[in-house]
Amino acid sequence: MDSTDEFLGELPLPPHVTAEDATFAVKAVTVHVAKQWPDGLRCRNDRAPHPCRLHRWGRRVLDLRGLTDRQIRTLLAEQNAPQP
Template sequence: MQSIDEVLGELPMPPYVTAEDVTFAVKAVAVHAAEQWPDGLRCRNDRAPHPCRLHRWGRRVLDQRGLTNGQIQALIAEQDASQR
C-alpha cells in the first residue's frame, strides 16, 4: 500500500513567498512537529512519517524566504507564546 505522501505528492510552492505565506509556514512547521513513536518519528498532528507533507512545505517556504533554523525556532516560540 502506498503512503499518502506518495499518492498526493508535494504541496506546490507559492510563486512569491509573502509575509502571509511565512505565517502559514511557521504554523505548519509548529503544528506538524516530530513526535517519537515506537516505529520512529511521526507527525504529531496526522501521524504520518515525519516530516509530513505540511511540515516539508513549511520548511521549503521558510528556506526560500532565507530564514535560518534559529530564526524559524524563534518564530515558532513567538507563535506559541502568543497562543497562551
C-alpha cells in the same frame, strides 16, 4: 515518506512568498511537529512519518522567505512559549 506522500507528491510552493504565506508556514511547522511513537518519529497532528507534507512545505516556504535554520528555530520557540 509514506505511501500517501509518494502518491500525492509535494505540496506546491507559492510563486512569490508573501508575509501571509510565511505566517501559514510558521503555523504548519508549529502544528506538524515530531512526536515519538512506538514505530518511530511521526507528526503530532496527522501521525504521518515526520516530517510530514505540511511540515516540509512550511520549511520550504520559510527557506524561500530567506529565514535561516536558527531564525526558524527561534520563531518556533516563540510560538511554543507559554503566553502570559
